[in-house]
Amino acid sequence: MIITEQNILEFDKIYRAAFVNSLAGLKSANLIGTISSEGKTNLAIFSSVIHVGANPPLMGLLMRPVSVERHTYANIKETGYFTINHINKEIYKKAHQSSARYEKDISEFDECKLTPQFIEAVKAPYVEESKIKIGLKFVEEQEIKSNGTIFMIGEIIEIILPDDIFIADGYIDLEKAGTIAISGLDGYHETKRIARLSYAKPGVEPKEFIK
């Protein structure tokens, strides 16, 4: 089946959003924790977190120009900090609930029954129930001119993670931490590792290894 851009533009708005969001494949599932300058915490689910660089350690996420996520944006600009918290199977329904349109004076931590956790170096709340938590300092934003979305970049200040999921070569076993994935706007997925593959070199077939 071939679907053209014209077909997409003629789709109903909700249908189109579900469809185009699905095209991005399996997506990273995270809760972004922030706090306003008045001390009000905020929590928002994002499926657009990506790796930006390892040295310095940077991560980015795309913000829509509108909707609930503006609270996240405003807080990051006010305080200069945010947290990225991996969503696991135990909290995925609560995480999903954070996408409801709450007013700015309501904390999604309360509404979603998740626990804010503060650790000294980062002025933003972590999600206690998350197993892999990353604290970041805002460093840069780039506006996407085509639609007004904003690519926000943070430098990693600290990471909190369980002792037993760290592998000898730096790789983190996300399945041990229960980290899940998102599809489309509302699909949640467990994963099962097929394999890790050896570093690719021209003319050498990659080997499977599990450690």
Added chain:
Amino acid sequence: MIITEQNILEFDKIYRAAFVNSLAGLKSANLIGTISSEGKTNLAIFSSVIHVGANPPLMGLLMRPVSVERHTYANIKETGYFTINHINKEIYKKAHQSSARYEKDISEFDECKLTPQFIEAVKAPYVEESKIKIGLKFVEEQEIKSNGTIFMIGEIIEIILPDDIFIADGYIDLEKAGTIAISGLDGYHETKRIARLSYAKPGVEPKEFIK
């Protein structure tokens, strides 16, 4: 365990890359197909594809400033087109092999034994063995000042996908297409959907539904 930025900066380079790449969670697994103005095809694996917008339909991906991916960048700038091809379990080893450092005059399609497929509207090769293929026109790039990476944005021109994986509300069943996910630099994962969840509204608990 708490790992600080200072710890990360003291890690060995390869260890650090594996670690920081793991922090982004489960990632979208795609092959980017391009062609040079001289007609040489190129294929590169990316784990940084994200949804940018639905109207107009936009997708983005982050390019490193160095290494093999420059061929992809140069080709996109030359021709104005690229394709995003979901990686499935049948081709994940071949997809991984595309990350080896081949010279510009060598096509990863040949080296990885994947088949270039051209469809009229988009001047870039699709991967025939992929089930979900997206053809895009380059529209914008934003340089991340912090490390010189480039966020490239394309407008979706056409999508090729099997007839039977399209769901009534626009959602695409990625598992039916065999689409897999990536962790870190070299982990490949199948997924199993836990559920889809109903649209979140304040004060209403999300309901699971599968369709």
